[in-house]
Amino acid sequence: MGTWVLLLPLLFAAVAQAQGTVCSVNKTSLTVKENTNPGEPLLDIYVPEGQQVTLGPSSTLFAFRIQGNQLFLNVTPDYEANTMLLAHLECRSGDAVVTQLKVFVSVLDVNDNPPRFPYETKVWEVPEDTRVNTTVISETELEAQDQDKDDVLFYTLQEVTLGASSFFSLVGVNRPALRLDRSLDLERWPNMTFRLLARDTQEETTEPSHTATATLVLEVQPVDLRPPWFLPCSYSDAFVCIHAQYRGAVPTGHRLPGPLILHPGPVYAVDGDRGIDQPIKYSIISGNEDSTFSISADSGNLTMTKSIPNAKTFLLVVKGEQADNARYSVTQVTVEARNANGSVPHFTQSLYRGTVGLGSGVGVVIKDAADPSQPLRIRAQDPEFPDLNSAITYQITNNSNFRMEGEVVLTAASLEHAGVFYAEVKANNTVTSGTAATVVEIQVSEQEPSPTGTSPPTSPGSSRSTWTPEGRPDGGQAGDRRFSEGEMAVLGGVLGAVLLLALIALTVLVYKHYGHRLICSSGRVLEPQPQGFDNQAFLNDSDDANWAPAPSPSPSHAQPEPPEPKPPSPETPRRVPEAPATAADGGSPAAVRSILTKERRPEGGYKAVWFGEDIGAEADVVVLNTPASEAGGAGDSGSEGSGDEAADAQDAPGTDSIHF
Numbered sequence: 113m114g115t116w117v118l119l120l121p122l123l124f125a126a127v128a129q130a131q132g133t134v135c136s137v138n139k140t141s142l143t144v145k146e147n148t149n150p151g152e153p154l155l156d157i158y159v160p161e162g163q164q165v166t167l168g169p170s171s172t173l174f175a176f177r178i179q180g181n182q183l184f185l186n187v188t189p190d191y192e193a194n195t196m197l198l199a200h201l202e203c204r205s206g207d208a209v210v211t212q213l214k215v216f217v218s219v220l221d222v223n224d225n226p227p228r229f230p231y232e233t234k235v236w237e238v239p240e241d242t243r244v245n246t247t248v249i250s251e252t253e254l255e256a257q258d259q260d261k262d263d264v265l266f267y268t269l270q271e272v273t274l275g276a277s278s279f280f281s282l283v284g285v286n287r288p289a290l291r292l293d294r295s296l297d298l299e300r301w302p303n304m305t306f307r308l309l310a311r312d313t314q315e316e317t318t319e320p321s322h323t324a325t326a327t328l329v330l331e332v333q334p335v336d337l338r339p340p341w342f343l344p345c346s347y348s349d350a351f352v353c354i355h356a357q358y359r360g361a362v363p364t365g366h367r368l369p370g371p372l373i374l375h376p377g378p379v380y381a382v383d384g385d386r387g388i389d390q391p392i393k394y395s396i397i398s399g400n401e402d403s404t405f406s407i408s409a410d411s412g413n414l415t416m417t418k419s420i421p422n423a424k425t426f427l428l429v430v431k432g433e434q435a436d437n438a439r440y441s442v443t444q445v446t447v448e449a450r451n452a453n454g455s456v457p458h459f460t461q462s463l464y465r466g467t468v469g470l471g472s473g474v475g476v477v478i479k480d481a482a483d484p485s486q487p488l489r490i491r492a493q494d495p496e497f498p499d500l501n502s503a504i505t506y507q508i509t510n511n512s513n514f515r516m517e518g519e520v521v522l523t524a525a526s527l528e529h530a531g532v533f534y535a536e537v538k539a540n541n542t543v544t545s546g547t548a549a550t551v552v553e554i555q556v557s558e559q560e561p562s563p564t565g566t567s568p569p570t571s572p573g574s575s576r577s578t579w580t581p582e583g584r585p586d587g588g589q590a591g592d593r594r595f596s597e598g599e600m601a602v603l604g605g606v607l608g609a610v611l612l613l614a615l616i617a618l619t620v621l622v623y624k625h626y627g628h629r630l631i632c633s634s635g636r637v638l639e640p641q642p643q644g645f646d647n648q649a650f651l652n653d654s655d656d657a658n659w660a661p662a663p664s665p666s667p668s669h670a671q672p673e674p675p676e677p678k679p680p681s682p683e684t685p686r687r688v689p690e691a692p693a694t695a696a697d698g699g700s701p702a703a704v705r706s707i708l709t710k711e712r713r714p715e716g717g718y719k720a721v722w723f724g725e726d727i728g729a730e731a732d733v734v735v736l737n738t739p740a741s742e743a744g745g746a747g748d749s750g751s752e753g754s755g756d757e758a759a760d761a762q763d764a765p766g767t768d769s770i771h772f
Contacts, residue, residue, distance in 0.1 A: 136211075137201070141216040165181065238331065245291060429445075
């Protein structure tokens with residue numbers, strides 16, 4: 113023990129001497145953050161006198177330099193390139209290596225790189241029948257890359273197409289696999305666009321934080337899910353459309369040559385999967401007794417193969433099947449055979465108005481001037497087959513610029529001139545041979561038809577469609593001819609003469625029927641009228657009542673002399689006709705009797721308007737002995753203003769205006 117105590121000073125002295133003769137550093141391992149400025153020294157090197165320190169061959173290439181007796185970084189450290197740097201120090205005395213030191217520098221990672229997607233836009237096709245909860249795009253297809261090896265990426269799916277987020281979502285916040293959440297609908301959502309965002313920090317406010325975005329486009333691919341739909345139809349959900357049933361009427365004893373006109377339209381079906389759009393084939397599968405009807409397999413037009421002798425109703429079941437035979441659906445067509453009695457068709461309008469753009473070529477549909485979004489339909493009605501008559505055909509008889517196709521007007525020539533054209537449309541009932549005609553006014557305008565629906569007012573005088581005396585267009589271009597002033601003057605003179613003759617005839621007619629009344633009342637026109645006879649409640653009643661004429665009295669009964677008419681008053685325009693003098697209830701004392709009389713009658717419960725013996729005497733309203741039962745609303749004669757007396761008084765024509 114005593115010996116070691118004596119040797120310790122000698123040992124420390126040897127170590128101190130040794131340190132003074134070799135190179136040394138205060139630490140052999142240290143850490144630096146990537147992107148550290150290389151201008152700062154890492155450590156100091158103790159180099160004995162007479163020695164030199166250099167970098168050995170095992171040092172990280174180009175990473176360090178020795179300046180004086182200090183070790184410096186020679187490059188900016190990058191964790192993604194090197195996580196550990198080695199400085200090999202050699203102390204030499206001449207050519208001999210006296211000391212070797214190794215200094216290890218660990219590079220710490222710093223979030224200095226943003227994530228990157230390997231694509232900018234990814235388009236992905238998704239079949240429409242993909243099951244819910246299916247992973248549509250895998251994680252490896254969508255994930256972003258980050259050069260910061262220790263970074264964890266967080267993903268967010270943002271919708272670009274409004275409402276698309278209800279269909280797709282990400283499997284997890286760190287797993288960008290795309291999952292289907294609800295059934296796809298090609299009709300309403302043929303494609304959907306999303307923005308996929310990746311962030312290298314969980315919180316957006318963390319610093320530093322980097323993001324990257326990419327675009328995802330999901331295209332829904334059609335698959336055969338739906339059967340054909342007969343139009344028109346209404347959607348009950350995304351996969352079912354409740355289609356129409358059709359009905360029509362045909363005459364008995366006749367075979368119509370053309371397709372039947374059905375309501376709400378011709379038999380027509382489309383593939384329920386619009387992206388596939390398979391052609392539809394039509395057939396009648398039941399209800400076609402004796403093969404009375406046939407249907408075009410391609411168009412669906414229903415025609416008659418034979419006449420129907422008796423009135424009956426056919427319930428036809430029509431099948432619409434895809435051309436690939438994958439799916440089909442059926443509908444019902446009700447055809448009613450009715451007896452035809454030779455009725456004549458008629459148009460509901462004497463003038464139809466249409467519009468079309470200037471420069472329209474052949475086959476352009478004329479639009480309805482009242483609703484330019486709809487075609488102009490010229491339709492005649494037959495009383496026996498209202499709105500369903502398949503026997504009526506249409507044609508334009510006097511204008512070669514237009515033609516009829518069913519009930520629709522089409523252009524038959526290129527329209528190079530603006531203006532108003534007139535054409536006669538003739539309807540022909542091929543069964544009864546009855547005909548009807550109407551006129552269509554077509555405005556050819558440089559402007560597109562307005563969706564609000566009103567066409568500019570025009571007059572026949574501004575028409576550019578010229579007419580020959582035979583009612584057909586002349587051989588020249590329509591719209592080149594104007595009426596001259598002489599022709600207009602002649603036309604005005606003729607119309608004035610016709611108007612004068614009409615006024616004379618009307619005057620003679622009025623005098624013949626009402627002349628004696630005008631003579632009788634001429635002396636009292638200016639006499640003031642009693643104010644107590646007007647019932648204002650009666651005056652405010654609605655106009656245009658239907659007054660039925662009273663029957664002519666029998667020769668054996670005396671007809672009361674009509675009272676003198678009162679002059680018309682602006683406030684009392686209505687006339688109450690005189691009731692017949694005879695009772696309608698078999699002679700009962702309480703039966704209905706005339707309320708206009710020239711004699712006072714003392715019977716009880718009787719209301720009367722009494723006139724004096726002279727025709728010019730003033731009228732007097734008398735209520736004689738009204739019983740209590742009548743005052744209460746009971747009795748044979750009824751209450752005032754109603755009942756048989758009032759009814760007879762209203763039904764009798766030819767008396768002056770008397771108000772109660």
